[in-house]
Amino acid sequence: MKLQRSLLSAVVSFALLAGGAQASQSNAALPSEIPEHFEANISIFDYTREEVMIPMRDGVKLFTVIWKPKHLAAPAPIVITRTPYDASNRQTYTGRPRSPTATAAVPMPDAPLLEKGYIRVYQDVRGKHGSEGNYVMTLPLRGPLNPGPVDQSTDAYDTIDWLVKNVPNNNGRVGIIGVSYEGWTSLMALFDSHPALKAAIPMNAMVDGWVGDDWYHNGAFRPFSLEYVYRQTTLKGANEIPMGSRDAYITYLRAGSTNDMAKSRNMDQLPAWKKLIDNPAYTQIWQAQAVDKLIARTSVKVPTLIVHGLFDQEDNYGSPAVFAELQKQGAQNQLVIGPWFHGQQDPWFHTYSGSHLGALQWNSDTTHYFLYQVMLPFFEQHLRDKQPASPTPRVRAFETGTNEWRSYSQWPAPGVSTRKIYLEANGTLSFTAPDAKAKSFDEYVSDPAKPVPYRVQPILPNDSHDTTWGQWLVDDQRPFESRPDVLTYASEPLKEPVTLAGGIFAELHASTTGQDSDWVVKLIDAYPEEVPLTPELGGYQLMVSADILRGRYRESYEVAKPIKSNATLPYRVRMPHANHTFLPGHRIMVQIQSSWFPLYDRNPQTFVPNIAYAPKDAYKKATQRIYHGSFVELPVLK
Template sequence: MTSFPVRLAPLIGAVALAGFAHAQTAPQYAELPSETPAEFRAPDAGFNYVKRTVMIPMRDGTKLNTIIIVPKGVQNAPILLTRTPYDASSLVNHADSADLETILTGYDNAADVIAGEGYIRVVQDVRGKYGSEGDYVMNRPLHGPLNPTPVDHSTDTYDTIEWLTKNVPETNGRVGIIGISYDGFLPLMALVNPHPALKVAVPMNPMVDGWKGDDWFHNGAFRQINMSYMLEQVVTRANTAKWPVTNYDDYDMYLRAGSAGALGRERGLEQSGFWNKVVAHPAYDAFWQQQAMDTILARQPVTVPTLLVHSYWDAEDIYGAVAVWKAIKPHDTENKVFLSLGPWSHGGAIGDGATLGALKFGSDTALYWRQQVLKPFLARYLKGDERVPAIPTVTAFETGTNKWRSLPAWPSGAVEPVALRLAANQKAQLGGAADAKGYDEYVSDPAKPVPFRQRPIPPYGYDEAKGQTWPRWLVDDQREASGRTDVATFVSDLLTAPVKISGEPVAHLVASTSGTDSDWVVKLIDVYPDQVGSQPALGGYQLMVAGDIFRGRYREGFDKPKALAPNKALAYRIELPTANHVFLPGHRIMVQVQSSWFPLYDRNPQTFVPNIFFAQPGDYRKATQRIYHSSYVELPLVKAAQ
C-alpha cells in the first residue's frame, strides 16, 4: 500500500471536506414514484365469497393474523376454524379464483363440504408464525410447569372464538374447529376449558404424544427423518431457512453424519430451542409426559362433540387419534366422542381415497367419508340440525375386503387374542404350543443398517414431482427387507379361511443381543398370492398391516433407560398400530423382525451410552441378535362376523 507524506495530509483532508459539502448542497434527483400501491384491494365482483384479514387480540395483547372467508349472501352461518403454524394465507389461496371451493382445495380443507355447506371459513396463524405476533414454541404446552405464561393454545382458541362470535355479523354464533397433524393437535387443545360457542371438534391425524408414537420418537427411537422439519419450522418465523440436501440418497446423508446429534450440529440445529429440548430429553420424562394430550384430556369428560380421524398408514402421527379415543371414550357418558378409521396416508381423508400406492380400494374412500361422515356430523352438531341422524360411534374401513363398517365401539365384535407364534423353520403359526428353546439368529451391523424403504431414499417431503413419496411409504412392498440376512422372517402356511383382526396387535418378543442396547422392529405383513389376476403388480406383494420400533433400553420403563444384559433372553412387549384387516384365503401372514429402520430412525449403537444423540463412532458395534421361538404376536382376532 502507498502512503502519503505527512505534510500533505491536511491538504487532502480539506479537499475531502469541501467535496462532502458540495455533495450536500448539490441538487437532488427528482423522485420516481413507486408503482406498488401502499395497499392493494382486489376487486371481488363475480366472486362467490368475501375475504377479510384481521389481527385478533389475545388476552396478553398479542395479535394473531386471521383470515375470514364468508360465502356471499350467507346469514346465520356457523364458523369452521383452523389454527395453523403453516401459513394461514397459503391454506386459503390454493388458486387465483373467484370460486370458494377452488381456493380451499388443499391441506386442511375438506373443500367440497366446507364450500358446499355454506360454512364461514376462518384460518389463523398461531402465535409466533407468519403473520401473527408473539413467540413460537413447538406444540406450546398448556399453562403450567412447562409454560409459566398465562397463554397457550387453549386460551388463544378461546379468545379467538370470543372475538369471532362478536365481530363476524354473518355468523350464528356456533363455531367448529378442524385440522390435520399439528393443526389436528390444536382442536385437542381447544377441548381444554372450551369456549361455550365451540360446538364441534374434528382432530384429524393429530399430534398427541411426540415420544410414544407420533412425530419425534417411537418407543424411544428417534425419528431423525424429521430433523429437516424441526429446522425449517422453528428457526424462522416464515420457514425461510431450508434444510440443505447434500445427497441424492438420504440413507447416505444420515449414515455419513454418524449420530443424529452430530448431524444436528452440522446443520446448526443447536440454534433451535426445540431441538435442544429434544436432545436433552431422550427418555419419557416429565417433559414429554406433561404434554401428552391423551393424558391431559382423560382428566375430565369431553363436553364438545368430537370426531377423531385416524389413518391406517399414517407416516407421521399413527399413534395419536386412537390413543385419545382410548383415553376419553370411557368417560363419554353422553356419546359425544366418535372415531373414524380409513385406509389413508397422513391427512388422506381430504384427498383422493381410491388408491394408496399400489393398493386400490374399489371406491373413493375419502369422498365417502367426507360425504357420509364429516358432512352429517358437522350439520348435526355445528349447524344444530337435529333432523340429521347421528353418525355411528365408529366408522371403520375394513382393508382386505375393502368395506366400510358402522360399529358401536372400537374394537368391535367378538375379539379374541390369538397367538401368532414365531416358530422354527421360519414359520408363523396361528395358535399351538410355544417352543421354549429354539431361536433364529442374525447379525445387526450399524455400518449397514436396514433401510426403511427401497433405496435410493428421497428426502422427506410431499412433492410427488420431485419423487418425494414419503406419505405412502408404509404401503411399500416389504420384499426388500425379507430377503436380507439381518432380518428374521416368519411366514404362515397358505390361509384357507379369512383371518380378521380389529384392534392393536401386540408383539411379545423374547430376544437377546450380544450388545448392551438394541432396537427391535416388528412388522405384521399380509403376503399376497404369487399371482393376482386383477392387479398383476400385486403378485407376491408384502403389505405391512402394522409395524413399529422399540428401543431396548426402555424395556423396564420408558423413563428408565437401562443397559441390556448381553446374551440374555429378555421379554419385550411392543404395541403395534391399530388395524382393521382381513387376511384373505390364498394369502399368508408374515412377521419380520429386525434391529434398524434407517434412516427413518437413528441407529442404535448397540452399546449402551447415556444419550444416543451423543454416541461416538467407536460406540457403534455389530451384535448377534436372537429371536426365540417362544415369541409371538398377539392378534386381536374377530371370531364373529360383523
Template sequence: MALRTLFLGCLLVSPAGLMAQKYPAMPSEMPSEVKIPADAADYTRRVVMIPMRDGVKLNTVILVPKGAKGAGILLTRTPYSAVALTTNSLSSHLGSSLYGYDNATDVIVDGGYIRVVQDVRGKYGSEGDYVMNRPFKGPLNPTPVDHATDTYDTIDWLVKHVPESNGRVGIIGISYDGFTSLAALVHPHPALKVAVPMNPMVDGWKGDDWFHNGAFRQQNMSYIYEQDGTRANDARWWTSTFDDYDMFMRAGSAGALGRERGLEQMGFWRKILAHPAYDSFWQEQAMDRILGAQPVTVPTLLVSSLWDAEDIYGAMAVYRAIKPKDTAGDKVFLAIGPWHHGGSIDEGSQVGNLKFGADSSYYFRQHVLGPFLARYLKDEPTAAKIAPVTAFESGANVWQELPSWPVAAPSAKLYLHAGGGAGFEAPKAGDAAFDEYVSDPAKPVPFRARPIQPVGYDHGLTWPDWLTDDQREASGRTDVAVFTTDVLTAPVTIGGEPIANLVASTSGTDSDWVVKLIDVYPDEVAGQPKMGGYQLMIAADIFRGRYRESLEKPAAIPAGKAETYRFALPTANHVFLPGHRIMVQVQSSWFPLYDRNPQTFVPSIFEAKPGDYQKATQRIFHAAGEASFIEMPVVAGR
C-alpha cells in the same frame, strides 16, 4: 466559525436529500390498500388481527360465502400460514381458493360455512413467541397463555364480530392443526360446538412425530430446523446427498448431524437432546393424558389413518383416553380410514400400490364428516347421525358402522416357529430354541428401497405412502428374521391393536427391535400383476430396548440374556384373505427414518461415538415356554 458551520451542514445533507432538492417527486403508483370489488367473487375475504388476553394479536383470515346469514364457523389454527391455506389459487370461487391442505373443500363449500384460518402465535403474520406444540399453562409454560386460551379468545372475538354467523363454531385440522384442535377442548368456549382432530400430534415420544417408543425419528430433523428456525419457515434445511441414507450414515449420529447443520440454534432441538427418555417433559405434554383428565363436553370426531406415516399413534390414544368418559355415548366418535397422513381430504381410491376400488375419502366426507358438522354447526337438529365408529376394513375393502372400538381384544396368539414358520398353535417341545441374525450398524436395514427420499409431500415425493411399500426387499436380507404361516384356507380378521411379545437376546448391551405384521399376497393376483407376492405391512413399529423396564429410566441390556419386549403395534382393521399368508418380520434397524442404535449402551445415543457402534448377534426365541408371538385382535366368526 460560519464557514465551519456551513461545511458541517453540507455533510449532514444526504445524497438522497440533495437528489430530492434537484428533481421533483414522482408519485407512487401503488394504492395504500388494494380493494377487490364486492361483486368480483362468491365470497368476501377479511384479514384481521385478533387480540389475545395478553395483548398479542394473531393474524386471522375470514372467508365469508356471499349471502351468508346464520352460517356456522369452521376454524383452523395453524403454524403453516393462514394466507397459504386460503389462497391456493387465483380464483373468484371459494372452493378453488381453499383447495389443498387442511381444507375438506367440498364439505366446507357445500355446507355454506364461514371458513376461518389463523396463524398460531409466533408464526407468519401473528405476533408473539413461537414454541413447538406450546405446552399448557403449568410447569412447562409459566405464561398465562397457551393454545387453549388462544382458541377461547379467538372464538370469543369471532362470535361477536362476524355478523353473518349463527354463533356456532367448529374446529378442524390435520396433524399439528389436529393438535391445536384437541387443545381447544381444554376448558372450551361455550360457542365451540364440535371438533374434528384429524391425524393429530398427541404424544411426541410414544408414537408420533419425534420418537417411537424411544427410537428417534431423525428424518424429522429438517422439519425442526425449518419450523423452529424462523417465523415464516424461510430458513431451509439443505440436503447434501441424493439419498438420505448416505447423508445420515456419513454424519454418524443424529446429534452429530445436528451440530454440522447448526441445529442447536433451534430451541426445540435443544429440548429433544435434553429429553431422550419419557420423562415429565413428554408426559406433561401428552394430549391423551391432558384430555383424559378433562370432562368431555364438545362432540368430537377423531379421525385416524391406517397407513399414517407421521401421527399413527395420536387419534387412537386420545380415543382410548376420553371414550370411557362419554357415558351418554353422544360426545366421542371415531373414523378409521385406509389413508396416509391427512388422506381423508385427498383422493382416496388408493395408497401407494394398494387400491380400494372406490374413493374412500369421498365416502368419508359425504357420509361421516359432512353430516357430523351439519348436525352441530347448523340449525338442523334432524341432520343425520353418524355411527359411534365408522371404520374401513382393508382386505375386504368395505366400510363398517360399529358401536365401539376395538372390535376385538388381542387374545389369539400368532406364534413364531422354528424354521421360519408361524401359526396359531404353540411351539412344540424339541423345536429349535431360536433363530438368529447379525445386526451391523455399519449396514442398517433401510426402511424403504433406496435411494431414500426426504420427508415431504411436494415435487413427486412418495413419503406419504411408504407404509404400504412392498416388504420383499427386507425379507431377503440376512439381518431380518422372517416367519410365515401356511397359505390361509379361511379368512383371518383382526380389529384392534396387535401386541408384539418378543422374547429376544442380544450380544450387545442395547438394541432396537422392529416388528412388522405383514399380509403376503398370492403369487399371482388376477388383474393386478404388480401385487403378485406383495408383502403389505398391516401394522409395524419399533421399540428401543433400553426402555424395556422403564420408559423414564433407560438401562443396559444384559448381554446374551433372553428378555421379553412387549409393545403395541398400530391399530389395524384388516382381513387376511384365503390364499394369502401372514408374515412377521423382526429386525434391529429401520434406517434412516430412525437413528441407529449403537448396540452398546451409552447415556445418550445422540452423543454416541463411532467406536460405540458394534455388531451384535440377535436371537429371536420360539421354544416351548420361551416363545415369541403376536397377540392378534381376531374377530370371532369372521
C-alpha cells in the same frame, strides 16, 4: 482467417453493446407497465376474504383470515383451523384467490363447507408467519411446564370469543378442525373450551411425541424430526434444510450420530431441537404433555370426531389413544378410521384422491366419502342441528383386505379376542403354542454400519418435491426379506379369512451380544403369488402394522438400562392398530430386524447415556437371537 473472424466478432459484440445501451436509455424513459396500485374487481366474487389481527388476553395479536360467503340466507356457523403453516397460504395455496367462486377458490376439503354457507377461518398460531408473540413448537398447557398466562387453549378461547362477537351474521356456533399440528391445536381447544365451541374434528393429531407419534416411537428417535424442526424454527416462516444428497439414507449415515447431523446444520442454536434430543427417556416433559393422559383427567364437553389413518406415517399412535379416553365420556364422541396416509382424507396441500394408496386400490374414493358423508354431516348436526338421515355409528372403520366400510359401537371392535401367532422353526408361524421347553432360535448379525433401510433407496428427503413419503407404509416388503439381518416367518396359506380390528402387540424372547438393541416387528399380509385381477400385486408383501422398541426401555420407559449381554429377555413391542382382513390364500407374515434407517436413528448397540450423542467408536456389530415361541398378539374379530 482466424484474425478476420476475431475482428468480425469484436465488431458484432461492440454493436450489440452499443445497441443495448441505447435500448436501456430508451427503456428508462418509458413508464412502467405495472401500476403502483391495482384493484381486482371483487364484485364478481361470491365471497369476501378479510385479514384481521385478533387480540389475545396477554395483548399479543394473531393473524387471522376470514372467508365468508356473500348473501348468507341465515346466520352461519364458523369453522376455524389454527395453524403454524401460514394461514394466508393454508387455504388458497398461494395466498391469492384463484377463482371468484368460493368453492373453486379453496382447496378440496373446504369446498363442502363453502357450498353449505359456512364462515371459514384460518389463524397463524402465536409466533408464526403473520402472528405476534413467541413461538413454542408444542406450547404446553398452563401448569408446571408453562407458568405463563396463555397457551393454545386460551388462544383458541380468545379467538372464538372475538369471532362470535365481531363477525357479522354468524349463528354463535363454532367448529374447529385440523390435520397433524392443526389436529393438536384442535385438541387443545377442548380444554376449558369456549361455550360457543360445539364441534371438533382433530385429524391425525400429534398426541404423545415419545410413545408413538412424531418424535420418538417406544424410545427410538425419528431423524426426520430434524428436518421438521429446522423448517419450523429457524425462521418465523418456513425454511428448508440443506440435505446435501438426494438419498437421505446416505446423508444421515455419513453424518454419524443424530447430533452430528444436526450440528453440521448449526441446529445447536435451536431450543426446540435441544429439547427433543436432550430428553430421550419418557420423563415428565413428555408425560405431562401427552394429550390422551390430559383428556383422561378432564371432562370434554365438546362433541368430538377423531380421525385416524391406518397408514399414517407420522402420527399413528395418538388418535386411537385419544378416542379410548373420549369413548368413556359419552356417545357424542366418534371415531373414523380410513385407509389414509397422514392427512390424505383432508388433502389441502395437493389434489389427492382417496381411491388408492401406492399400488393398492380401495374401489371407492374414501376422501370424498369422508368429506361429504362424515365431516360435513358431523358439523351440520352440531353446528346447525340438522340430524343425519340415518343413525351415525360411533365408529366407522375402513377394512383393508375386503375394502369395505364397517360400523361398530366401540373401538376396538366388539367381539375382538386376542389370539397369539407364534414364531417357529424353519421360518413358520402358527396359532398353536409350541413346546414351552423348546429353546431353539434364529439369529442374525446387526451391523450399524449397514442398517436396514426402511424403504428401497434412494430415500428422498421429506421436503423433496417428488417425495413419496406418504406411501412408504404400503411399500412392498419383499426387498428386505432377502437381507441376512432380517428374519421372516410366514404361515401356511389361509383357508379362512382372519380379520383384525384393534391394537397389536408383539412379545419377543431375544438376546443380544451387545449392551443395547432395537427390535423392529412388522406384521405383513403376504399376497398369493398370482392375483388375476391385479397381477402387479402377485406376491406383494403389505405391512399391516409395524413398529420399533428401543431395548434400553424394556423394563421402564422412564429409565434407560443397559441390556445384559447374551441374556434371553422378553421385549414387548407396542404396534399400531389395524382394521384388516387376511383373505383366504394369503399368508400371515412377520419380519424381525434391529434397524429401520433413517426412519429411526441407529442404535450403537453399546450402552451410551444418550444415543443422539453416540461417538463413532460406540457403534458395534451384535449377534441377535430370536427364540421360537415369541409371538404377536392379534385382535381377531370373530
